[in-house]
């Protein structure tokens with residue numbers, strides 16, 4: 001990297017933009033390119049006050065990749081493979097291991113050596129068709145098509161790098177197996193080493209991009225700060241934002257989901273800066289915003305990021321679930337079987353949700369686990385996770401949960417309802433138990449084997465939940481080549497967006513195909529890498 005220190009430059013985009021917007025309104029800048037005009041208007045409308053500081057250092061590269069997660073690493077791989085030189089990856093996490101990309105346990109693909117060995121013939125075309133229709137065409141279909149086509153190549157790359165994979169089961173009951181499970185621990189470290197050795201890619205961690213650097217409407221890099229507060233201008237011919245969205249930014253979550261708590265089941269680095277930087281550069285923020293939901297393990301704000309407490313599974317096995325008023329709001333089977341997609345989505349439309357059990361169920365959990373006691377449907381995503389597992393130390397964990405304040409215990413249903421302030425709970429349980437006795441869910445059509453009566457003897461336990469998510473989906477709009485687009489659909493020169501913060505690739509709810517979260521992140525990263533290599537060559 002070429003670096004030069006102490007370059008002095010101070011400009012205040014916010015103030016400058018507001019002034020320019022006035023001139024646009026007066027028709028004085030009508031000769032401006034459509035691009036710069038759109039940038040001006042959008043930034044001014046949003047009242048952005050991006051402050052570019054005087055840089056302590058300037059680092060120049062050919063290709064700058066912001067983010068060392070799933071998309072960023074794949075982008076570096078393809079750019080390097082295409083012959084691009086001087087590739088720099090910066091990331092705000094302290095090391096390659098410490099980001100969401102390294103947490104991925106399985107990734108989607110069809111038409112791979114693994115699916116072929118398993119005798120599967122589900123095709124790329126079928127997968128694309130399924131996904132684009134699931135998304136109701138709310139995405140850039142050409143981009144999605146390309147990314148689905150690239151899925152098998154993702155697997156080839158992991159094979160090339162010696163990262164172990166096996167084909168997982170059909171967890172979503174979609175009729176085919178597509179999740180390729182990673183066997184190698186710290187796969188991102190293996191990836192980083194390969195990129196360094198094969199393509200001379202350089203990495204700078206603990207370095208957080210803050211603002212877009214713009215010249216004549218084109219993106220020429222980002223301004224970042226390192227852990228010591230040093231301000232660095234990273235200048236590049238092409239810049240990729242692959243910052244993983246905004247799951248770790250409660251304010252941005254509130255903008256989309258309102259006044260509810262969404263528990264981030266993630267590392268802490270996905271703070272939405274990539275989306276903001278793209279907007280600052282003039283990109284248009286798309287309206288589709290989804291969540292890769294963690295309603296497999298369960299979340300409650302009292303525990304925060306916690307993937308290891310089996311008690312949190314209580315809501316995901318098809319028993320009665322109610323909202324903050326004590327009213328039923330969904331077919332609980334959805335949460336059991338499409339926990340990350342439609343099931344999780346339903347929990348985003350109530351402020352809080354609760355599961356309730358009597359002592360009989362609690363006792364059975366000690367011997368049998370959730371699956372057997374709450375019902376035994378043929379296919380069951382959550383059941384796959386805790387299948388046949390009795391809950392160890394249940395009495396102690398229940399007491400801990402009561403002490404922590406996310407489980408309420410009472411002798412009667414009225415008692416737990418009063419503790420949690422659920423005015424309608426008693427009425428709901430009465431109606432629910434009538435349906436259970438009749439074996440028909442006349443309200444939401446839940447399968448009969450999941451209609452287990454609640455009021456069958458106390459004491460009762462009420463479990464309080466918040467929606468949880470591994471990551472967000474959505475951000476600014478791109479074209480089919482991952483180039484960031486302005487509101488007028490013109491591309492912003494030099495700026496690319498990949499991974500879960502690409503606003504044109506993911507659906508809400510999350511696709512009902514497990515592993516597409518990372519799969520599309522890898523694919524879009526690769527696509528961006530190829531594009532940037534071509535653009536900069």
Ligand SMILES: Cc1cc2nc3c(=O)[nH]c(=O)nc-3n(C[C@H](O)[C@H](O)[C@H](O)COP(=O)(O)OP(=O)(O)OC[C@H]3O[C@@H](n4cnc5c(N)ncnc54)[C@H](O)[C@@H]3O)c2cc1C
Pocket residue numbers: 066067068069070071072090091092093099100101102103104105106107108207208209210242243244245265266267269270271272273274292470471498499500501514515516517518519521
């Ligand atoms: C516990 C857990 C388990 C998961 N399991 C799976 C799974 O099994 N299958 C699956 O498909 N998906 C899974 N996911 C989701 C998966 O992690 C994401 O789909 C994927 O990592 C998204 O890739 P990305 O490149 O868009 O973002 P990320 O992988 O999140 O990478 C973002 C990168 O950007 C960096 N960054 C952020 N902001 C800045 C900034 N301002 N400046 C510099 N760097 C920045 C971060 O440090 C990070 O390096 C899981 C997530 C978690 C948390």
